[in-house]
């Protein structure tokens with residue numbers, strides 16, 4: 001049992017270890033200046049030191065807060081609108097062209113306008129996360145809901161459920177596997193977008209730390225927020241996996 | 254009683270050609286009768302059942318249940334599908350509970366009823382299992398219990414045992430018969446097994462290949478309760494089998 005788990009862990013991290021090993025070797029061999037590319041070991045150590053610094057933790061916390069609120073809003077809107085569009089032909093028809101036109105827009109281009117409207121603080125960044133993360137959730141919900149086996153709905157309707165009750169007691173839970181996939185994509189998007197927004201204009205957050213370090217040519221400190229956001233993504237992904245295992249227990253996955 | 258009058262169904266297909274699936278079905282099914290619908294694959298058996306269930310609209314004709322035209326699905330007509338169609342996110346208990354809670358039965362009362370139903374279909378030990386953890390026969394038992402839970406007067410069964418192995422099928426046929434003999438619901442039972450139709454039914458309707466029309470209706474005059482081992486030697490049983498088998502055979506090729 002333990003042998004198998006260990007083997008799977010090693011296999012899982014093999015590519016990562018190889019990459020880090022090569023990177024470390026290149027740096028150790030003096031092939032690049034540490035001012036251009038610091039060694040991964042140095043970045044890890046620096047991150048560990050920073051994690052003990054309350055100032056760094058506040059920056060990290062701001063980023064996490066924005067991701068969490070942004071994703072929660074994107075989920076509420078995406079699932080709500082996706083369900084409505086899939087169950088109501090009129091709503092679906094009205095929304096389809098809107099989604100087609102809005103989805104491909106690079107939302108980061110809206111960011112200057114969002115700052116003007118919502119200010120430099122949380123609101124503009126959360127709005128940007130929502131604008132970017134809502135589409136994968138909405139589309140996954142819509143298509144998941146459209147694909148629900150009609151016999152599940154018929155079984156519920158025969159048992160006395162109204163169409164509206166079916167939306168919440170049958171279509172929504174039946175679409176969960178698809179919604180969950182949309183959420184995982186939205187999670188990654190949120191990590192990327194919040195970082196970008198904080199780089200463009202912010203007085204806090206991981207993205208802001210990177211810009212601040214870049215302005216004073218502290219290369220090592222530039223890589224620390226990158227590592228931090230990467231690990232943050234990893235942790236959120238792990239949380240999502242745990243939640244998924246619970247939420248999707250009955251589905252054959 | 255169910256009165257079906259001149260029922261036809263035309264599907265719009267992606268090919269553009271409208272497809273006539275059912276053509277002029279007319280039959281009365283008295284209350285408490287077990288009627289089997291027999292026919293080759295693609296002759297519209299499922300479609301007929303879906304229309305009676307109110308899941309699919311008819312193109313022409315009308316259906317009345319106890320004198321009233323049907324308008325959509327209702328708890329007086331409970332479906333059981335070949336593919337089980339259980340709610341995968343609910344446990345066995347949750348699946349059977351669903352209809353009772355929809356009917357507004359108080360929770361504790363509903364829970365008690367679910368226990369009884371699960372006992373009846375021999376699944377008490379599996380109440381907390383998810384459908385994916387059950388065999389095909391067990392899944393179909395859950396589906397039957399889920400439908401019986403809200404006590405429909407009419408059961409609409411679409412090849413319910415078609416996906417099961419021979420042994421499980423026989424077992425479930427016997428269980429269905431003993432349940433039916435207890436509360437005598439009206440049953441519309443779709444099958445393409447002549448043997449199954451004759452064994453279970455009061456009446457068998459044989460359909461033509463696509464488009465589905467009524468070819469013949471047989472009254473199955475065999476004693477109940479039916480015991481398979483005794484029927485096998487019953488002369489009349491054998492004659493029903495042969496007559497219906499012949500009729501089904503000269504229907505031409507299966508569409509499947």
Ligand SMILES: Nc1ncnc2c1ncn2[C@@H]1O[C@H](COP(=O)(O)OP(=O)(O)O)[C@@H](O)[C@H]1O
Pocket residue numbers: 264265266272274292293294295296297298299300301463508
């Ligand atoms: N939703 C649909 N759209 C178009 N054609 C359909 C649809 N459902 C069934 N049909 C057609 O109607 C005919 C009868 O189908 P069905 O009722 O499933 O037959 P059976 O249950 O007897 O095998 C078939 O030819 C099938 O292709």
Ligand SMILES: [Mg+2]
Pocket residue numbers: 298299300411412
């Ligand atoms: Mg069928």
